Amino acid sequence: MSAKRSLLLLDRDGVLNRERGMHTWEPADFEILPGVVPALIKASAAGFRFAVITNQSGIGLGLYGHDEVRALHGTLRHHLAANGVHLDEVLYCPHHPSKGRCLCRKPGSLLVERALARTGMAAADAWFIGDRERDMEAAGSAGVRGLLVDANSDLRTAVNHILGEP
Numbered sequence: 001m002s003a004k005r006s007l008l009l010l011d012r013d014g015v016l017n018r019e020r021g022m023h024t025w026e027p028a029d030f031e032i033l034p035g036v037v038p039a040l041i042k043a044s045a046a047g048f049r050f051a052v053i054t055n056q057s058g059i060g061l062g063l064y065g066h067d068e069v070r071a072l073h074g075t076l077r078h079h080l081a082a083n084g085v086h087l088d089e090v091l092y093c094p095h096h097p098s099k100g101r102c103l104c105r106k107p108g109s110l111l112v113e114r115a116l117a118r119t120g121m122a123a124a125d126a127w128f129i130g131d132r133e134r135d136m137e138a139a140g141s142a143g144v145r146g147l148l149v150d151a152n153s154d155l156r157t158a159v160n161h162i163l164g165e166p
Contacts, residue, residue, distance in 0.1 A: 060096030
């Protein structure tokens with residue numbers, strides 16, 4: 001079954017990789033959740049493209065740098081590509097709220113809007129899957145439908161919901 005092209009925006013920690021309750025930047029701590037690949041393969045077959053939207057405040061705190069985040073996202077891209085899944089965009093906010101306000105940190109919607117613009121997709125054709133209320137706020141502010149999931153849950157359940165399947 002082929003659907004019109006749509007965009008699936010995905011939070012990173014707790015949705016794509018295991019939420020550990022602390023910053024994740026080292027490859028040894030980066031565990032892609034088991035249901036991610038089959039869920040994204042199914043969503044891709046239904047016409048979805050993919051973008052990751054993530055807050056990475058550890059950069060602002062000086063715990064790690066942009067290079068570590070880019071390397072981890074490279075690992076994610078490589079793992080997904082090896083399984084036939086392409087990420088169109090991986091966007092992150094490096095700021096920590098204790099250092100001042102920014103527009104890109106969720107619940108701000110700047111990164112969601114940027115993903116829509118870069119992929120040429122309309123907000124009406126997009127979904128955001130996240131495990132925090134701030135993900136839903138960012139989605140709503142950009143006019144995107146949001147689906148709140150439990151951290152570390154099976155992404156296949158969320159994709160089935162979006163596709164209208166049991």
